Amino acid sequence: EPEVTQTPSHQVTQMGQEVILRCVPISNHLYFYWYRQILGQKVEFLVSFYNNEISEKSEIFDDQFSVERPDGSNFTLKIRSTKLEDSAMYFCASSERSGSSYEQYFGPGTRLTVT
Amino acid sequence: AQTVTQSQPEMSVQEAETVTLSCTYDTSESDYYLFWYKQPPSRQMILVIRQEAYKQQNATENRFSVNFQKAAKSFSLKISDSQLGDAAMYFCAYHSGGGADGLTFGKGTHLIIQP
Numbered sequence: 176e177p178e179v180t181q182t183p184s185h186q187v188t189q190m191g192q193e194v195i196l197r198c199v200p201i202s203n204h205l206y207f208y209w210y211r212q213i214l215g216q217k218v219e220f221l222v223s224f225y226n227n228e229i230s231e232k233s234e235i236f237d238d239q240f241s242v243e244r245p246d247g248s249n250f251t252l253k254i255r256s257t258k259l260e261d262s263a264m265y266f267c268a269s270s271e272r273s274g275s276s277y278e279q280y281f282g283p284g285t286r287l288t289v290t
Numbered sequence: 291a292q293t294v295t296q297s298q299p300e301m302s303v304q305e306a307e308t309v310t311l312s313c314t315y316d317t318s319e320s321d322y323y324l325f326w327y328k329q330p331p332s333r334q335m336i337l338v339i340r341q342e343a344y345k346q347q348n349a350t351e352n353r354f355s356v357n358f359q360k361a362a363k364s365f366s367l368k369i370s371d372s373q374l375g376d377a378a379m380y381f382c383a384y385h386s387g388g389g390a391d392g393l394t395f396g397k398g399t400h401l402i403i404q405p
Contacts, residue, residue: 217381217398
């Protein structure tokens with residue numbers, strides 16, 4: 176069964192450093208998403224991406240964040256200058272189309288630890 | 291903005307018994323979708339069940355069923371014949387039917403299965 180994959184599974188970085196989290200969505204999916212889950216808290220939507228541009232973004236997704244689809248398979252989330260409060264699980268998801276009739280399939284997540 | 295509330299931080303049930311997890315939401319929209327996601331210790335988000343707001347019939351998926359009360363804005367999940375593998379965090383989520391892409395999650399309920 177096709178699945179969303181994410182690398183790395185765990186990333187440790189120092190405050191102020193740039194990090195890139197990588198995702199490979201399911202191959203025939205067109206819509207891509209990033210979510211964040213701070214330890215012990217709820218999952219929060221960051222951004223959605225379609226047709227090589229941001230479709231929607233939340234208040235969390237400020238200028239420190241950017242997303243890119245550099246090739247036909249990868250979908251990346253970049254944090255330019257990490258802060259301690261960026262420590263969280265980051266989940267990538269993809270769907271065939273927008274709207275809820277098409278499920279968002281989640282990857283296993285990347286645990287980001289900022290020290 | 292839509293909000294999703296899960297008032298039970300933790301629930302415990304004996305194996306083979308039935309348990310109901312509560313979820314309420316707030317929205318001014320008439321077209322929307324509701325979901326229950328399961329997050330086991332592996333942290334991957336897995337869709338359990340979905341409900342379209344325009345459907346009066348409650349969704350069921352094997353041992354999982356929902357009680358959708360649109361007027362009360364309530365969306366509870368019933369798990370019948372609980373199994374040890376059901377132990378996980380359960381998140382209720384809302385998706386707008388109006389085109390917004392991101393899911394809005396509740397804070398989650400930690401379900402413990404007692405053998």
